[in-house]
Amino acid sequence: MTIKQLSSKLVYENRWMSLREDEVRFSGGFEGIYSVVDKPDFAAIIPIHDDGRIQLVQQYRYPVGGRFWEVPQGAWEDSPDVDPFALAAGELEEETGYRATEWEKLGQFYNSYGFLNQTCHLFVARGLSEGVMNREETEAGMETAAFTYEEVLAMIKSGEIPDSVTLSALGYWRMMAG
Incomplete structure (x- = not known):
């Protein structure tokens, strides 16, 4: 199963992390929002x-x-x-x-x-x-x-x-x- 990113929007950012919301499409055709926190390793x-x-x-x-x-x-x-x-x-x-x-x-x-x-x-x-x-x-x-x-x-x-x-x-x- 794969999830395809349709679009991405930065919601919040500070020194330690950022939060984005991605519009995605699942392999079955369902579309929705995936919230992702980006942080350094x-x-x-x-x-x-x-x-x-x-x-x-x-x-x-x-x-x-x-x-x-x-x-x-x-x-x-x-x-x-x-x-x-x-x-x-x-x-x-x-x-x-x-x-x-x-x-x-x-x-x-x-x-x-x-x-x-x-x-x-x-x-x-x-x-x-x-x-x-x-x-x-x-x-x-x-x-x-x-x-x-x-x-x-x-x-x-x-x-x-x-x-x-x-x-x-x-x-x-x-x-x-x-």
Whole structure:
């Protein structure tokens, strides 16, 4: 089944995203509107210390009105075509204050492809050492801490980690580890 775009109209745009409405025709002839959010690709990083602890960040997420733990993740809106590895390395240091000497790209996935065209590039970072934390103004109040895998599982079960990117990243990582 294919969907053909008949027209496209920009509805809204800011620094982080744009929203467009596309008039479309489905293969069966039905015509309708498809709303699409355009956002630059982002990186999610699973930073693992030498002792096996996982470094997470916690911040307030305005749309859902709460603070939650998650893997470091982000996009560079001013450089949407940046190399995913450079993005991951930059986001890791920016949000956690750590640098990594060993990197593994696990893969990539779409976050919410029913309405969003953004790709997540997933990395594991090891060989962590202190770098320079340099958070954006919008990340004020962000915290970072390291947890054992068992603590992370307990946090998932208790609802302290409800982020779909973090859940997908950790699940993918454990699946690939065997």
